[in-house]
Structure formats: structure tokens, C-alpha cells
Amino acid sequence: MKRKQYTRIGIIILLFVIQILFLLAIFRENAHSYLLAILVASLVLLVLYTYRKGNLHADGHEFESYKIAVWVPAGAVCSYFLNQELGLGPVLAAALTGTLASLLTYIPWRKAYFQHLPPAIYCGAFVGMSDASVATDITFVLTAGCFTAIFLVVSKSVLKGIGGKPGTLAFLGVTLTYILIYIFRQ
Amino acid sequence: MDTIIIIATSIAGALITFLFNTRLGLGPVKSSAWLTLLIAAYFHYCPDVLSPYLTRHIPVAYIGGSFIGMVSARQLSTYTGIALAGLIFSFIYLNTSKLFTGYGGALGTSACISLLVVLSIPYFRTKRKMTIGLLQLRRLIIRKPAQKKRPG
Numbered sequence: 554m555k556r557k558q559y560t561r562i563g564i565i566i567l568l569f570v571i572q573i574l575f576l577l578a579i580f581r582e583n584a585h586s587y588l589l590a591i592l593v594a595s596l597v598l599l600v601l602y603t604y605r606k607g608n609l610h611a612d613g614h615e616f617e618s619y620k621i622a623v624w625v626p627a628g629a630v631c632s633y634f635l636n637q638e639l640g641l642g643p644v645l646a647a648a649l650t651g652t653l654a655s656l657l658t659y660i661p662w663r664k665a666y667f668q669h670l671p672p673a674i675y676c677g678a679f680v681g682m683s684d685a686s687v688a689t690d691i692t693f694v695l696t697a698g699c700f701t702a703i704f705l706v707v708s709k710s711v712l713k714g715i716g717g718k719p720g721t722l723a724f725l726g727v728t729l730t731y732i733l734i735y736i737f738r739q
Numbered sequence: 740m741d742t743i744i745i746i747a748t749s750i751a752g753a754l755i756t757f758l759f760n761t762r763l764g765l766g767p768v769k770s771s772a773w774l775t776l777l778i779a780a781y782f783h784y785c786p787d788v789l790s791p792y793l794t795r796h797i798p799v800a801y802i803g804g805s806f807i808g809m810v811s812a813r814q815l816s817t818y819t820g821i822a823l824a825g826l827i828f829s830f831i832y833l834n835t836s837k838l839f840t841g842y843g844g845a846l847g848t849s850a851c852i853s854l855l856v857v858l859s860i861p862y863f864r865t866k867r868k869m870t871i872g873l874l875q876l877r878r879l880i881i882r883k884p885a886q887k888k889r890p891g
Contacts, residue, residue, distance in 0.1 A: 571848065572848060572851065572852050572855070575836070575839060575845070575848050575849070575852065576831075576852065578836035578838045578839060579831065579834055579835060579836045581836070582834075582836050582837065582838075583834055589834060592830070593834075596827070596831075596852065596856055599855070599856045599859040600852055600855045600856060600859070602859045603855040603856070603858050603859040604855070606859075607855070607858050607859065609814075609855075609858070641783065642779070642783060642798075643799075643843075644775065644779040644798040644799055644801075644802050645776070645779035645780060645783050645798070647772075647775075647802065648771075648772050648773075648775040648776035648779050648780075648802065649772075649776060650772075651768055651771065651772025651775075651776075652769075652772045652773055652776050654768065654772075655766075655768050655769045655772055655773070671766075671768040671769075672767070672768055675768050675771075675772065679843050679844045679846075679847055680843045680844065681843060682843040682844070682846075683841060683842060683843035684840070684841025684842075685841075686841050687841045687842055687843070688843065697843070712851070713811070713814075714810060714811025714813055714814045715810060715811075715814060715851060715854055715855070715858075716767070716806045716807050716808065716809035716810035716850055716851070716854055717806045717807065717809070717847045717848065717849070717850030717851030717852075717853075717854060718847070718851055719847060720806055720844045720845075720846055720847005720848055720850060720851065721844060721847055721848045721851045722844070722847075723843050723844030723847060724839075724842060724843065724844030724845055724847060724848045725844070726844070727842050727843045727844055728842065731842075
């Protein structure tokens with residue numbers, strides 16, 4: 554029970570930190586413009602307020618099934634292949650992966666299982682949207698996809714129904730992989 | 740002009756996806772992916788219709804806006820709130836940091852931040868709260884003068 558609670562707090566903090574870092578990077582680059590800096594600072598404060606007061610998370614903490622999460626790296630590889638190898642670009646690659654994934658819901662057998670796959674595959678597709686300068690090869694995409702799958706498993710009850718959550722998880726996966734590769738290459 | 744088109748695309752992406760997601764009951768993934776596929780395919784195969792800047796940025800702004808429209812109606816159910824989130828998203832997108840350029844999921848993170856900002860204002864969350872808020876605002880503006888007591 555305690556482990557679940559620690560996991561919940563951990564993933565909430567992780568999501569919050571990555572979003573604040575994202576905003577702070579904008580703040581740093583636009584510090585010369587007072588208006589822009591004030592606007593970004595307001596966004597940081599409002600996000601902080603929503604995390605503290607908003608009804609963003611489900612009451613109990615549940616984990617996503619690993620049978621669903623294993624499809625995240627598959628979505629990442631598919632999107633990466635369409636994006637980098639076929640040269641379709643990130644948006645078309647992710648949209649095509651998401652469209653193909655959504656067709657799985659029309660498979661007549663094991664409907665309960667197939668209905669849960671499109672969000673996981675679409676989440677993976679965001680990893681595959683990475684630029685060639687970030688996602689240098691398929692190993693990077695697979696690793697980032699696996700990290701994203703782990704984040705998807707532990708964040709089932711967090712930010713419930715908020716659009717952009719799968720994207721944030723993918724961003725976490727990509728950033729973590731990038732940092733790890735950077736550390737190991739030093 | 741290009742900036743206005745990008746802002747309008749983000750807002751339209753959010754509103755159209757939300758409409759398909761909640762009102763037409765397509766669900767978040769189909770609503771986002773299907774429509775984005777049409778727009779991205781059009782600009783990929785017809786790159787000379789608009790300027791190179793718009794051809795590059797319209798599909799990205801649309802898919803980013805569509806992530807906002809994937810929100811559950813339990814969390815946010817007003818079109819004003821969705822449009823405002825689209826506006827905030829376009830602000831983040833237009834000023835996004837070079838540090839995170841090319842990172843997969845950056846658009847989703849921007850969309851999530853935009854939604855969290857809108858959710859900090861309870862007024863936009865549901866139609867009921869919005870109506871109550873509007874009534875309170877009207878009561879504040881058009882306050883009836885207190886009736887004077889007649890002497891005697």
C-alpha cells in the first residue's frame with residue numbers, strides 16, 4: 554500500500570518537475586522581454602496552483618497492465634520508421650500510427666483488450682516524433698519507448714483525462730534516455 | 740499574419756478534436772489522429788499551396804491543439820476553456836525553447852501545461868460553473884440601487 558503511495562507521489566513530482574523545467578527553459582530564453590517573462594512566470598504559478606488544488610488525479614492508485622504498456626515501444630518504432638526512414642515527417646508519422654492503432658478497436662475478438670491499445674500506441678508514437686538529432690537510432694527510440702511504457706504503467710491514476718498526458722510521458726521518456734546517453738558517453 | 744494563422748489553427752485543432760471526441764463520441768485517439776492525418780497528408784503532398792513557414796507549422800500547431808481536445812469532458816467541458824487552452828498552447832509553441840527542439844512529446848507537454856493553466860480557473864471547467872460565474876459577474880456590474888426607506 555505504501556509502495557503504491559510513494560509511486561503515486563513520485564510520478565506526480567516527476568510530471569510536475571518536467572513541465573516546470575519546460576516552462577523555465579522558455580523563461581530563460583525570453584528573459585529579455587519583460588512581458589513574455591511575466592506571462593511565463595504566471596503560467597508556472599498557475600500550473601503549481603492546479604497541481605495543489607485541482608482535482609486532477611483519481612482517488613486510489615492503480616497500475617496500467619503491462620500487456621497494454623508493451624505496445625508503447627511498438628508505437629514508438631512504427632512512428633520512428635515512418636518519420637525517419639520513410640521521410641513522412643513527425644506529424645504525419647504520429648497521425649498515421651495513431652490512425653492504424655485506432656483501427657485495432659474494430660477487431661471483433663478480444664474487444665476489451667484491443668480497445669485499450671490505441672492510447673498506448675499513440676503515446677509511443679510521440680516518442681517516434683523525435684528529431685534525428687535527438688533520436689539518433691532505433692536503440693534510442695526503443696529505450697525511450699520502454700521508459701515511457703514504465704511511466705504509463707505507474708501513472709494510470711494520475712492526470713486522469715487530461716489531454717497531453719501521453720505526450721508528457723513520452724517527453725519524460727525521451728529526456729531521460731537523452732540524459733542517460735549523455736552521462737554514459739562522458 | 741502567419742502568427743495569427745498559427746494561433747487560429749491551434750484553437751481550431753483543440754475545438755474540432757473536442758467536438759469529435761465528446762459530442763460525436765469518437766474517443767480521444769480517433770478524434771486526434773484521423774483529422775491530423777488529413778491535414779498532415781495534405782500539407783505533405785501539396786507543399787506549394789501556402790508559404791513554407793505555414794506548410795511546416797500548420798500541421799504541428801494542429802496536432803498540438805488536438806492534444807488539448809483529447810481532454811475528458813469530466814475535467815473540462817466548456818468550449819471557451821478549450822479555446823483558451825488552444826490560445827495558451829499557441830503562445831507556448833511560438834515561444835518554445837530551443838533546448839527542447841526535436842524532443843518527442845514536447846507538443847504534448849505544451850498541451851498539458853495549457854490545460855492545467857485553464858483548469859486553475861474553476862470558472863471555465865463546467866458550463867454550470869460558467870453560468871454561475873456569469874450571473875455573479877452580472878450581479879456585480881448591474882447592482883440594483885438599494886431602495887430608500889420612506890420616512891414614517
